[in-house]
Amino acid sequence: MKYKNHRHLKKHKNYEKVKWLLIFFIIIVTLLTNHFFKNCNLVVKYTMLTIITGINIIFFYSTKKGKKILLFIQESTNEFYKITWPTKQETFYTTLIILIVAIFISFILWLLDSIIFYFISYIIA
Template sequence: MDLQNIQKFYTHYSEKIKWLFIIISTIMIVIGNIYFYNFTNIFLKILFNSILSILNITIFFFTKFFKKNIKIFHETKNEIRNITWPNKKETFKITIVILFIILITSSVLWVLDNMCLRIISFLIQIRP
């Protein structure tokens, strides 16, 4: 393979290669923990897991998935800055309206519930 073909191959499969490495190294961490469970030298075990975890995180930072989510996060942050929040007086008025609506809705539901209860109890009493 010449250099141009290698570059085409890498650009075409770069994301798949990154995710494949992340998956394989994560599997290596899990298998390493299982295999070296009773291993006496805990320093080597911690070093092995730390190196693979740092590599996983570093490669994850260069994936398109991470970059896309960071972009969405920044756009969301900018949109939140554009929100105009209500002041104390508006908030109080809206709260009063909501409480009034809740009171009316609960009253209507209470009346409907009592009507249904009376109809059902009447129907039960009629049964022979």
């Protein structure tokens, strides 16, 4: 039984490798045809490019990594909807507080700079 399961896993890994080779092959063929048929009608060229890209995306999402990425995107979307966004009033008051603190700290730094400048000029003169 263990031997049969190992054979199945090896076959599945080979199938994944074939999918990745097919994906890269389609990308290379797409780039080459785009280069060689640059004088072709743009509508036809972009339609074919869209179809080939769609096929490539389908192949990509059928791989293990593609399924993991798709699951990550779905979970990220769910988490995005769980976020509690601040209201306009909260955003305004937070910005106002930050602005006041920045002005206050800059005033303190200016005052310290002036005092240090005064002492240094007194010592030098």
